[in-house]
Amino acid sequence: MNPYEQRQRFRYQKENGTTSGMCDNYLQANMIVLPEEYAFEFLLFCLRNPKSCPIVDVLEPGVTKPKIADADIRTDLPRYRIFRHGRYEEEVQDIQSVWRDDFVSFLIGCSFTFEKALLEEGMNLLHQDQKKVVPMYKTNIPCEKAGRFNGTMVVSMRALKPEEVKQAVQVTERFQTSHGGPIHIGSPEEIGINNLSKPDYGQAIDFNSKERIPVFWGCGVTPQNVCLNAKPDIMISHAPGHMLITDKLEEKQ
Structure with a gap:
């Protein structure tokens, strides 16, 4: 449509x-x-x-x-x-x-905007394959304060094969009005995410951590989180x- x-x-x-x-x-x-x-x-x-x-x-x-x-x-x-x-x-x-x-x-x-570009490069997106809402997580990455609005960043996650990560960075960096390139790759605990199976928003996706790497992008749920504060x-x-x-x-x- x-x-x-x-x-x-x-x-x-x-x-x-x-x-x-x-x-x-x-x-x-x-x-x-x-x-x-x-x-x-x-x-x-x-x-x-x-x-x-x-x-x-x-x-x-x-x-x-x-x-x-x-x-x-x-x-x-x-x-x-x-x-x-x-x-x-x-x-x-x-x-x-x-x-x-x-x-x-x-x-x-x-970030949904750049997903087609990733698909065109041959990357399959597991949340689409599994018919789920992309998983999103609160992090410990601080946002810059403005008046009453203050808080930490929320990220969306897509699990990619190791050989896909560099290309995914290059592809998504073109989409500056859709969050651009990733803000973190791998090691979710480094940004305050302790359990990928329990996202704060969306739904958990199933993947083998030996075969795929979690890649995190900025997420438009961040302002929701900050507005609540x-x-x-x-x-x-x-x-x-x-x-x-x-x-x-x-x-x-």
Whole structure:
């Protein structure tokens, strides 16, 4: 399907699964929605932490249609999460009932965008093979603080064969609005991950550690994690692994 057709399936709740592998060649985006009073500080946080938070669009207060997609951000993602005062409240498929005119929406690049490029190089992605949401982990890597926004980086992980790692680095470094190259390779304990079988978000994948190496990329769930520390009265995000598929083609440098 093209992006518009796929978003319509989400809008009318005919489908609500992970967007990994959908609409090849089109940029996917994480989403954070905050009250306007938090917008400047959060924008500054993103600018200071571009590896985790590569901004691809910012909507003005109350605006629901982004520049990069013929979409309604209230309905056209497969799943959303609502948080109040730093606590998770619920996961929904539509946020029209909680929408406010003072909401500012941020769309942030997603590593799903570069997955097709890895597949084209002959690498199989185990989370797609196993029909799972890519595993994501909290780390001990500090982000640069901005006002009330402070915390550590979240990473996504793909287990690759040793001979694939160098090529994966070269391929993903082209995608600077989708987190770029890896931030860590191998030895998850060095970045504070003690158990790969228990991701903080997404689902664990099965792989033989003697045959594959865990490779970690910056992840757009980082701002969710950091926003919870700021405890806004309300925050809305995509559900991890369930992105906005945009009409913008991915980078081809």
